Amino acid sequence: MTVCLPFSIAAQDSLNVRSLFHWDDPTIPVGAQVYDDPFNDVWGYAAEGHEYAFLGSSLGTHIFDVTDAANSVLVDFVQGNFAGIGVVHRDMKTYAGYLYAVCDEGSSSLQIMDLHYLPDSVHVVYDSQSLLVRAHNIQVDTVNARLYTCGGTTQFSVYSLADPEQPALLSNCEVDIPWWGGAVGYVHDCFVRDNIVWCNDQDGMHVVDFTDVENPVLLGSLEDYPQAGYNHSSWMNDDGTLYAMADETHGSPLKLVDPSDLSDLHVISTLTSGVHPTSILHNPFFTGNLLHVAYYYDGYWLWDTTDPLQPTLLGFYDTCVVPNTDNYRGAWGTYPFLPSGHVLVSDMQTGLWVLDVDFATDISNGSIAPGFRIAPTITNGAVRITPLMNSSATTRIDVVASSGQLLSSRSVVGSYELDLSGLNDGLYLVRASNSSEVLTQRVTKTSR
Secondary structure (H helix, E strand, O other): OOEEEOOOOOOOOEEOOEEEEEEEOOOOOOOOOOOOOOEEEEEEEEEOOEEEEEEEEOOEEEEEEOOOHHHOEEEEEEEOOOOOOOOOOEEEEEEOOEEEEEEOOOOOOEEEEEOOOOOOOOEEEEEEOOOOOOOOEEEEEOOOOEEEEEOOOOOEEEEEOOOOOOOEEEEEHHHHOOOHHHHOOOEEEEEEEOOEEEEEEOOEEEEEEOOOOOOOEEEEEEOOOOOOOOEEEEEEOOOOOOEEEEEOOOOOOEEEEEOOOOOOOEEEEEEOOOOOOOOEEEEEEEEOOEEEEEEEOOEEEEEEOOOOOOOEEEEEEOOOOOOOOOOOOEEEEEEOOOOOOOEEEEEOOOEEEEEEOHHHHHHHOOOOOOOEEEEOOEEOOEEEEEEOOOOOOEEEEEEEEOOOOEEEEEEEEOOEEEEOOOOOOEEEEEEEEOOOOEEEEEEEEOOO
């Protein structure tokens, strides 16, 4: 049975972000029991006034028309060459009206789908193992018509998309470039812009110029940096002045890097959701100075990095309904590049989400950002109040009944765990304030 809902099936913890559409299909098999993961990555596409979402699952690629977000519809499905139990990773990217899809498990293939027949359907024009059987991630340099594959059948390879339906191998770097294995090695993911590839690899991050694909040049690297973890993925802002790097390690913050001097790459600031010590990043993306992040367990998060030394939290939406642990659950990917401004999010357990971030982005255009985070908003007892701007200031925390009666008040410094377990089920107002700002959040106490 497929579940298609314009709003969440259950109230989700959020700030300045709301759900327009949610899709899940409980008949899709879990890829790996340890991850409980029917779903994986997401990508988007826009053409002829329509917007689309591509959702990966253990079975294949699901294609949605999300033009009218609240009434989004599944328009087609393409089964993977390897499908069902055992599939954990799929990745998709678009180029010149085609969707390229890969999988990193089993006897898979590279699939190419012609998108010109949408919104009716997609046509598979290529499904072959001749170039690769598996890939962990792919990226496309749209300016230079090149496809880069990370992991899987080869460590790192470059293909020409001069003919979008018939890719041609340009370089298998591990085999063709003598210094590659010693200097770079296994690449998990990468960011590509105009032949310059920022590799997230086994030793950190390396920047390589592939202008001459047969003789690439290593331009710089970042192997030693604070709170380093497993370098998973990254993205550059539009101006090329800020690079976001995500370590897929529990508790490791997202790193903002100054990319202006490739001989002196260094982390200039870090940021984190602060939800839990085991919070874990997965995939970041920039639109202008807005940084969109898919966070395992914590959902979708949005920051304004206009001042990269002090990024401002604009909003979040938690797509995940299970508590944080040291495993991997929740938001896998996000796609923030649709013309409407709507943001796509894929969740490993709950499927596809289409989010409205207009209120959050309005804040970055001049409104006042919230000074506190108060979450969760539905609880059986515990509510955490976290100052987002000034963690050393004294915060007054009030609990107010729906009738307006002040039930409790206290003054704290830093984050505080508020216990509502002694109160009856119902709606309450939790108010956090200091000398410069006030935030009041509605909280529902329930014993269910």
